[in-house]
Every structure is written in structure tokens, then in C-alpha cells.
Amino acid sequence: MGQDHRRQRRRHPPAQDIHQQLGQALAGSNPPDVFYVDAARFADYASVGALEPYADKISDSADFYPSLRETFTYDGRFTCVPKDFSTLALIVNDDLWKKNGLTEDDIPATWDELTAVAKKIKGVTPLTFSDTRDRVGAFMVQAGGWITDGEQATGDSPENLKALEYVKGLLTGEQAQYAKALDAEWGGEAFGKGKAAMTIEGNWIKGAMQADYPGVAFSVHELPAGPEGKGTLSFSNCWGIAAKSRNKAAAISFVEAMTKTDQQLAFAKAFGVMPSRASAKDAYLKEFPGDAAFVNGADYAQGPVNAPQDGQCPVRLRREPAAAGHQGPEGHPGPAAEEHAERAGLTAMRSRTRENLAGWLFVAPVVVILGLFLLLPILMALWVSLTGWNGQGSPFRAGVPFVGTDNYARLFTEDGLAREDFMTSIRNNLYYVAAVVPLQTALALFLALVVNKRRTFFRTAFYFPSVTSSVAISVVFLFIFSNSGAVNQLLAFLGIDGPQWFSDPRGVIQLLVGDPPAALTEHGLLGLTWWDWLSGPSVAMCAIIVLVVWTTSGTFMLMFLAALQNIPRTLDEAAMIDGATRAQRFWRVTLPMLKPAMFLVLTLGLIGTWQVFDQIYVMSQGDPAKTTLTPAFLSYRTAFRDFDYGAGTAISFVLFLIIVLLTLFQRWVMRERKA
Known part of the structure; x- marks a missing residue:
């Protein structure tokens, strides 16, 4: 400049x-x-x-x-x-307002007037807004509350409770609906499409309406006052x-x-x-x-919440050989024999030294690259996990606080949001792994069996999802699993009321059995109730599971296909001569021969599912209600968004340890057993 x-x-x-x-x-x-x-x-x-x-x-x-x-x-x-x-204001669709027999005098100035006028509006949703604190928070301000009082969180204050009860009344009384319930990304979209007569938005809605819905006439009014007067964000x-x-x-x-x-x-x-x-x-x-x-x-x-987001091995030396000419015990070779042996030993040692030197010269570039770009960063990250580094300057400077294992303790032993989020991510990932690994392995094996004797067209068709951009496919799946997407359309055709895939935080088990037993909600483990652990993956996580199984099965299909084509045909023919059925040949001949490939597929699947990130980043960002939060995404969010690099790095090392331990356990389970 x-x-x-x-x-x-x-x-x-x-x-x-x-x-x-x-x-x-x-x-x-x-x-x-x-x-x-x-x-x-x-x-x-x-x-x-x-x-x-x-x-x-x-x-x-x-x-x-x-x-x-x-x-x-x-x-x-x-x-x-x-x-x-900008501030939030009440946006009114002038045509829908007049269509319901309302005038300028009916513009609500209080909560009671808002409820009353909403009941008069027919044919469309009276009011819509997004289900976030940036919209619902306006009601909290009007009730005299807010998320913090400047020193501590006040989300459970009586004022906020009054505001949330009022919003709940609007929703349950059908005077209002969240934008997502109207299959819209935000209130302005639902308003512009004529699905709602009023919305709560800022002045950015003017540009959106002009660009996307130029035919909609609207007017802007101050938000209705609550029990404590006017309020907006x-x-x-x-x-x-x-x-x-x-x-x-x-x-x-x-x-x-x-x-x-x-x-x-x-x-x-x-x-x-x-x-x-x-x-x-x-x-x-x-x-x-x-x-x-x-x-x-x-x-x-x-204004917004004005507070930062919260968080030696011993070396053994070989003993030197005795000097030449040293007189050993009786029967020890004489000096000439020792001199000859020494020369032969020196010659062999020089030869081995030259071979070792040549070998080290060949591998030196790779060792240097791995050391500089893999081992050294890992060691640096390990140090960061033991500090309270906030991303400013070097993590190795004198002013960076050393916290030892506090970042790790917060994840396991200290009550608080850090442990709750981490355990929530572990729970989500456990359900994800338990569903994806078996499903993708079974589907990949089935596809490999199908294409083993087929032409390349089917192999290409089944493999194609694996080479397509995961980001692009994730965006497509967002449309497919939207409230009015292809999946819900198909379910509606079958007479099934499809879920709100990326809005409903309830687990699939909770959807099936209803409200949880009290015994499971009163006690828990590691910061979560037993019901939190047992309620199953959310429908949003199920949608991501379907996506990942579909996109990864093609790659593992090729691994199984290579293993199938390496099985000697004579084994299958011998089993046929012995009278084995197709099913018996599969279970007794084919599957045992696929054990090395099965181990590879399961290991790669296990590692990949614990590292899931891009689908979460694109499709849900951990929502709804953190039911798609995973350790990998939590590590990223903690470090790069909350500026708590120590805690974020600690999460990544714990994740690394989980992957190593599960891989070793899987190797032990699938080991060769002696008869």
C-alpha cells in the first residue's frame, strides 16, 4: 500500500x-x-x-x-x-397482506399483535425465519435477555426462557415455521417464493429480492416489541x-x-x-x-456475542574387540591366524561399509523428504498439543504457555464443552464406522463378483463414483436429500413421510422407539448420557453414510477384483468335481482365498472412516445439533476457527491413537491361527 x-x-x-x-x-x-x-x-x-x-x-x-x-x-x-x-426488521409481502384483508394499521407493534395478525393469515405460512440465534436471538433481546451478560453465558435466564416459549408457541400454533421446514435455505428464499407473508431479515434482503424475486412487492417495518420493549440484532x-x-x-x-x-x-x-x-x-x-x-x-x-470462542531411550554400545596379539586362553589361535582373521574381517567390514554407504545414498533423498515434511511436522504438532498456542507468531517462542497434558485432560477427565464435543464426535464416528465399513465392504465384494466375468463397461460404471470429486458429489447429495428432493419424493410416492434430512437431530433409534426411558437420560459416561450414546446416528449422518458407501465401494471393488482374478481356477473346478454348490464354493474356497484382500479393504476402510472430513465440511459442518460432528472436523474447527491450536492438535493425536489401536486389534482378529 x-x-x-x-x-x-x-x-x-x-x-x-x-x-x-x-x-x-x-x-x-x-x-x-x-x-x-x-x-x-x-x-x-x-x-x-x-x-x-x-x-x-x-x-x-x-x-x-x-x-x-x-x-x-x-x-x-x-x-x-x-x-x-444492518439490523433485523419485519419484512411484509404487500400482496399477501392485502389478500388476507389486512392494512397498514394491522402491522404488528407487539408480540400479542404479531400472534393475532398471524392467526388471520390463511393459505400461506404467516411468518418464517431461520432457526439460528441470529434470528431467534431478536426475541430474546425483546424479552430483556441475551446469550451473555458480558461476563458469563445467560442462555438459561428467565427472560430468554420467556422468549423461547413465545417462539415455540408461534411454531406449534402454526403462526410461524422455520425456513428449512418450507424447503428454503433462509427466510428470504421462503418469503420470495410466496411461502410466507412475513419474514425477519436484514437489509440484504433488498438485493436478494431484486435479483431473484423482482415481482414481489414488500415493505419494511420495525420488529414487534416484546415484554421489555423494542429489540433487534x-x-x-x-x-x-x-x-x-x-x-x-x-x-x-x-x-x-x-x-x-x-x-x-x-x-x-x-x-x-x-x-x-x-x-x-x-x-x-x-x-x-x-x-x-x-x-x-x-x-x-x-450486537453479536463479543467474546472469543473456547481451551528418553538409552543407547546400548557394543564392546570393542580385544587388540590384535592379545594372548587368549589355551587353545586360542596364534598371532598369525589372528592377523589373517583381522585382515579378512577388515576387508568384509569395508565391503559392508561401502554397500551401506551406497544404500544410504540411494535412500537419502527420500529420508530427507520424509524427515522434513512428515516426521518433523509431526514432532512440531506434538509440541503444539502441549501448549496453549493461539496461532500468533511461532509456537516455539518464549511467550507461548506450556500447558502439558491439559489439552488432553480436557477431552477425557474435565467436565465442560470440550469433552462434550469430543465425546459427541466419537459417538458420531463410531456409528459412522459401524455402518460404512461393513456396508462398503459387502457392496464392494458383491460388485467384484458381478464384474469378475463381465466386460469393462460395468467395471467402469461401478468405479466411476470413486473418481468423481467428493465435493461435487456432496453438493449433489444435498439436493437429493433436501426436504423436497428425490429421496423424499420417492418416499412420498410410496406413502412414507420423509424426514428433514439435515434439520432433524434425532437419532434413528429415537425415531423408531420415541422418547427415551428416564433411566437412560439420568446417568451417562464421559459427559454424555447413556441415551446420547445409544440413540443411533441422525438421519443427516445416515445420508452421509449412503453417500460414502456409494462413492468408496468402487475403489474397494477393484481390490477384490484383482484378488478374485488371482485365485487359481483349478481350485474352483476341483470343488465343482467334489459336488460343491455355488454357495459352498464361495464360502469354502473363494472367501478364504480373499482373506488378504479382505484385510486390506477393512484396514483402509477403518482408517478412512475415522478420518472423514470433506463430506462433513461440505454437507453439514457438524449440524444438526452436532450429530454429524466428527473428530477430524472438530480438530479443524477447534484449531482454525476457534484459534485453539493446542486443543485442535491434541484431538488429532488422540484420533491417530484410536486408528492405530483399532488397526492393531483388527490385525489380531484376522491373524492366521494355527490348527
């Missing part, structure tokens, strides 16, 4: 995962100078010293809305200035400047220019965002009078 770079035009590819890539860049030595910081992630970056606290150096910094200043204040210091913002980004930036002065000058009132108004006209400076309010409302409800919400809006 220096003077010599101002006239240069550079192209930078857009970030595929801004939080992950930004976290990695801030942990390095050359982070970006200026970047957007989402309000929900601000405390994560600020808590580890990744952000330069420059906000007070911006001209008239007190002009930014107070709620936004509070959002980007950490440890009492206004850190970075807000770029723009605010969403914002700030202009972040890296603490390690080499161009801080230029970066601050850039942010100064981008946050001037006239520049913010220019952004508003170009992109539809709302200025974060209070002095721009009148000019903005003159240009966009329909946004008054969004702007007015800034006076009583609640």
Missing part, C-alpha cells in the same frame, strides 16, 4: 473460506494489511492480538453508532471502525488492520478515506449497504426512505 504500489493493478483470487484463510495469514509473518472482520469473529482475532487497535486514530470516531462502537470494542478499547451495518463488518502489518500508516489512511461520510453514501448507492456513521443517517434516509426501520434499529440493537 506504499507510494510505489498505488498505480499498480493486481488481481487477487477471492477467498474460498475467508475465516480459515485469514486465520492462517494472521498466524504467518506476512498477513494482509486491511481486511474485513465479521462482527461474530472480531473477538477471536482481537483476543489473540491479531488486530491493530487503530480506531481512535480515525477522524471523528465518536460519529459511529454507539452500538457499533461497542461491537468492535475489546477489553475496553475501540479497536476497528465499522464498515457498514445488528450485523456488521469492521475494517481490520493486522497487528503485524508493515504498512500501518498507509492502512489507516485507507480506512480513513473509506469511512468518510460521502464515501459511505457512495457505497450505499452502489451496493445497498447502510452507513455506519450517524451523521450520514439523514442523507441515507432521503435516498432510501424505505429503510427507516433498519436504520432506526441501530438505536436499540444488540
Whole structure:
């Protein structure tokens, strides 16, 4: 950003995962100078010293809305200035409103009025919104509650309970539905498709409606007040400047220019965002009078949760041989014989030395590469797992706290969210392994038997899913298993009401037997109740299991196929001569000969299923309600999203140990037994 770079035009590819890539860049030595910081992630970056606290150096910094200043204040210091913002408001479909005989006077101003008007709306869902704290949280604020009080979590407060009971009443009374229940990704989609008369969204809905549903007329109103008055949530980004930036002065000058009132108004006209400076309010409302409800919400809006996310071998030496000429006991060879033997020994030793040296020279490149890029990183990661490193600077510098085995203890012995999440991921992965490994092995063997004497077309067709991008297939399966996808359509044709695959957190056993017995919910093991352990995989995990079995069976089919074609045909013919049936030949001849291939397939399947990550990352991110959370994804989330690299690395080493132990157990079970 220096003077010599101002006239240069550079192209930078857009970030595929801004939080992950930004976290990695801030942990390095050359982070970006200026970047957007989402309000929900601000405390994560600020808590580890990744952000330069420059906000007070911006001209008239007190002009930014107070709620936004509070959002980007950490440890009492206004850190970075807000770029723009939005609040939540009530969006009303004007045509559906009039169709139900409602007027402007019927716009609800309180909870009671919202319930009353929702009961008057027929033919569509009265109100829809997403099932997240970023929407339901608005009701909590209106009831006088919030997730934290600034010092500790207050999710179970009486105010929050009152809000959640009200939302539950709307849902059970059919005055509202979550967007997913309407087969929509968010409230704006359900609203735009005419499935709901009202929704709760921010001002970004304007651009979405204009782009996707231009024919829908709508108006914006402030959210109905709750028992404690008006309440809404605010969403914002700030202009972040890296603490390690080499161009801080230029970066601050850039942010100064981008946050001037006239520049913010220019952004508003170009992109539809709302200025974060209070002095721009009148000019903005003159240009966009329909946004008054969004702007007015800034006076009583609640910002995001402003807190970081929580977490020698002895060497044996050979004795030197006695010196030449040493007189041994009676019968020991004489000096001449000893000299000859010594020369022969030296010659042999030199020969072996040359051979060893040549061998080491040949393997040295591989040893160096494995040492530098495999063994050394593993040792470094092991050290990180014993520290409280937050990703800033080197994990080997003096200031990094050494916590010993605390990161491991949190996973097994200490009550808390860390152990609960880890044990939940273990439970999910156990069900995943128990389903995927047998199913993919059986299907792969069946396909191998089918194509063993068939032409290459079937081999190619069955193998094709294995060479297709797992990300692409995962996205396709999201559509197939959506609420109105092909699977539910087929179930509906058969008279079965299909589940909400990626919204329902209940396990399949719970779906079959109903509510759990009280005895199983009152006691538990390692932070989870017995019912948590026994309720079975969720329907979302079942969908992922189907995907993985389908995509991996082709690869294992080839392994079985190679083993089948290596079985001497004479064995099968001899069994036929002895009168063995087809089933007997399979169980008595074919299957025993496939034991080495079976061991390979089971071992690779076991290792692969415990390492499952990409399908979880693309399809569910661990949801719903952490029922698809796996140790591999939890390790990634803990390290790269929560900036707790020590705990994330500890999870990965525990996972490694689990895989090793299960592989050794499997090897023991399938060992050759002597008669």
C-alpha cells in the first residue's frame, strides 16, 4: 500500500473460506494489511492480538453508532471502525397482506399483535425465519435477555426462557415455521417464493429480492416489541488492520478515506449497504426512505456475542574387540591366524561399509523428504498439543504457555464443552464406522463378483463414483436429500413421510422407539448420557453414510477384483468335481482365498472412516445439533476457527491413537491361527 504500489493493478483470487484463510495469514509473518472482520469473529482475532487497535486514530470516531462502537470494542478499547451495518426488521409481502384483508394499521407493534395478525393469515405460512440465534436471538433481546451478560453465558435466564416459549408457541400454533421446514435455505428464499407473508431479515434482503424475486412487492417495518420493549440484532463488518502489518500508516489512511461520510453514501448507492456513521443517517434516509426501520434499529440493537470462542531411550554400545596379539586362553589361535582373521574381517567390514554407504545414498533423498515434511511436522504438532498456542507468531517462542497434558485432560477427565464435543464426535464416528465399513465392504465384494466375468463397461460404471470429486458429489447429495428432493419424493410416492434430512437431530433409534426411558437420560459416561450414546446416528449422518458407501465401494471393488482374478481356477473346478454348490464354493474356497484382500479393504476402510472430513465440511459442518460432528472436523474447527491450536492438535493425536489401536486389534482378529 506504499507510494510505489498505488498505480499498480493486481488481481487477487477471492477467498474460498475467508475465516480459515485469514486465520492462517494472521498466524504467518506476512498477513494482509486491511481486511474485513465479521462482527461474530472480531473477538477471536482481537483476543489473540491479531488486530491493530487503530480506531481512535480515525477522524471523528465518536460519529459511529454507539452500538457499533461497542461491537468492535475489546477489553475496553475501540479497536476497528465499522464498515457498514444492518439490523433485523419485519419484512411484509404487500400482496399477501392485502389478500388476507389486512392494512397498514394491522402491522404488528407487539408480540400479542404479531400472534393475532398471524392467526388471520390463511393459505400461506404467516411468518418464517431461520432457526439460528441470529434470528431467534431478536426475541430474546425483546424479552430483556441475551446469550451473555458480558461476563458469563445467560442462555438459561428467565427472560430468554420467556422468549423461547413465545417462539415455540408461534411454531406449534402454526403462526410461524422455520425456513428449512418450507424447503428454503433462509427466510428470504421462503418469503420470495410466496411461502410466507412475513419474514425477519436484514437489509440484504433488498438485493436478494431484486435479483431473484423482482415481482414481489414488500415493505419494511420495525420488529414487534416484546415484554421489555423494542429489540433487534445488528450485523456488521469492521475494517481490520493486522497487528503485524508493515504498512500501518498507509492502512489507516485507507480506512480513513473509506469511512468518510460521502464515501459511505457512495457505497450505499452502489451496493445497498447502510452507513455506519450517524451523521450520514439523514442523507441515507432521503435516498432510501424505505429503510427507516433498519436504520432506526441501530438505536436499540444488540450486537453479536463479543467474546472469543473456547481451551528418553538409552543407547546400548557394543564392546570393542580385544587388540590384535592379545594372548587368549589355551587353545586360542596364534598371532598369525589372528592377523589373517583381522585382515579378512577388515576387508568384509569395508565391503559392508561401502554397500551401506551406497544404500544410504540411494535412500537419502527420500529420508530427507520424509524427515522434513512428515516426521518433523509431526514432532512440531506434538509440541503444539502441549501448549496453549493461539496461532500468533511461532509456537516455539518464549511467550507461548506450556500447558502439558491439559489439552488432553480436557477431552477425557474435565467436565465442560470440550469433552462434550469430543465425546459427541466419537459417538458420531463410531456409528459412522459401524455402518460404512461393513456396508462398503459387502457392496464392494458383491460388485467384484458381478464384474469378475463381465466386460469393462460395468467395471467402469461401478468405479466411476470413486473418481468423481467428493465435493461435487456432496453438493449433489444435498439436493437429493433436501426436504423436497428425490429421496423424499420417492418416499412420498410410496406413502412414507420423509424426514428433514439435515434439520432433524434425532437419532434413528429415537425415531423408531420415541422418547427415551428416564433411566437412560439420568446417568451417562464421559459427559454424555447413556441415551446420547445409544440413540443411533441422525438421519443427516445416515445420508452421509449412503453417500460414502456409494462413492468408496468402487475403489474397494477393484481390490477384490484383482484378488478374485488371482485365485487359481483349478481350485474352483476341483470343488465343482467334489459336488460343491455355488454357495459352498464361495464360502469354502473363494472367501478364504480373499482373506488378504479382505484385510486390506477393512484396514483402509477403518482408517478412512475415522478420518472423514470433506463430506462433513461440505454437507453439514457438524449440524444438526452436532450429530454429524466428527473428530477430524472438530480438530479443524477447534484449531482454525476457534484459534485453539493446542486443543485442535491434541484431538488429532488422540484420533491417530484410536486408528492405530483399532488397526492393531483388527490385525489380531484376522491373524492366521494355527490348527
